[in-house]
Amino acid sequence: MEAILKDPAGAVIGLDFDGTLSPIVPDPDAAVVHSEAPRTLAELGRHVRAVAIVTGRPPAKVLELGPALKEVPGLVILGHYGFERWEDGRICAPPPPAGVPRAKAELPLLLDSLGLADVALEDKGRAVAVHTRRSADPEGALAALREPLTALAAKHGLVVEPGRLVLELRPSGMDKGHALSAFLAERAARSVLFAGDDLGDLAAFDAVRSAGLPGVTVCSGSAEVTELADRADIVVDGPEGVVALLRELTSAFSRS
Numbered sequence: 125m126e127a128i129l130k131d132p133a134g135a136v137i138g139l140d141f142d143g144t145l146s147p148i149v150p151d152p153d154a155a156v157v158h159s160e161a162p163r164t165l166a167e168l169g170r171h172v173r174a175v176a177i178v179t180g181r182p183p184a185k186v187l188e189l190g191p192a193l194k195e196v197p198g199l200v201i202l203g204h205y206g207f208e209r210w211e212d213g214r215i216c217a218p219p220p221p222a223g224v225p226r227a228k229a230e231l232p233l234l235l236d237s238l239g240l241a242d243v244a245l246e247d248k249g250r251a252v253a254v255h256t257r258r259s260a261d262p263e264g265a266l267a268a269l270r271e272p273l274t275a276l277a278a279k280h281g282l283v284v285e286p287g288r289l290v291l292e293l294r295p296s297g298m299d300k301g302h303a304l305s306a307f308l309a310e311r312a313a314r315s316v317l318f319a320g321d322d323l324g325d326l327a328a329f330d331a332v333r334s335a336g337l338p339g340v341t342v343c344s345g346s347a348e349v350t351e352l353a354d355r356a357d358i359v360v361d362g363p364e365g366v367v368a369l370l371r372e373l374t375s376a377f378s379r380s
């Protein structure tokens with residue numbers, strides 16, 4: 125953190141969305157960005173080299189759940205684990221893989237055969253997520269789904285990305301670590317801070333460690349995922365704690 129405080133103009137700040145900038149809620153479509161996050165990111169952005177949201181969500185969805193983020197100067201959203209990028213009001217995205225609609229078409233029958241009709245599907249375009257948060261037995265449903273979804277993903281050239289009571293079928297070849305590393309190089313970062321809450325953020329933590337730069341990893345803590353806290357430099361209390369930390373950083377930059 126010392127390097128970031130000394131030289132904010134060289135710092136890149138990477139932030140996950142769900143569970144980090146947006147509190148976890150039962151319905152993925154009902155998630156909203158923390159009310160103070162857009163203003164905080166705008167203020168932070170005035171001091172640092174770049175602020176990027178690095179998320180498993182499509183960028184368009186992030187902007188739907190946090191419309192005020194569109195007004196944050198210079199903000200970049202690396203969505204779908206880095207496959208899609210939003211910047212300056214434009215989305216850059218390669219064509220979605222054919223395996224996703226094929227896997228999605230097979231899901232209802234598979235879920236039915238497993239007796240798991242109460243799980244929720246999230247069509248993400250470039251991926252499809254199976255959520256168990258609102259099931260009668262969320263952990264049991266997740267365990268029952270792991271093997272059949274892995275087989276379905278393999279059949280259609282996809283991989284399974286595990287998350288908070290969710291298993292997502294998505295294309296391989298990209299993760300938050302690759303996305304963050306490429307962004308650090310692009311911006312010639314001199315230091316980096318990344319905050320996340322979920323298993324998909326571990327790749328970004330690894331990218332911070334291997335960047336060859338002074339780096340800070342922040343865990344947006346929850347009782348649901350403990351792996352990140354063990355590997356983080358700083359643990360804060362959920363999105364409220366993340367926003368408070370970013371505010372403190374901005375105040376420190378303003379004072380110096």
Ligand SMILES: O=P(O)(O)OC[C@H]1O[C@H](O[C@H]2O[C@H](CO)[C@@H](O)[C@H](O)[C@H]2O)[C@H](O)[C@@H](O)[C@@H]1O
Binds near residue numbers: 253257
């Ligand atoms: O990379 P992220 O920004 O953390 O996105 C990861 C997944 O987040 C979303 O699911 C999670 O948040 C939901 C809303 O709070 C919650 O209902 C769900 O249980 C969580 O797993 C999102 O729906 C997924 O598409 C993202 O991949």
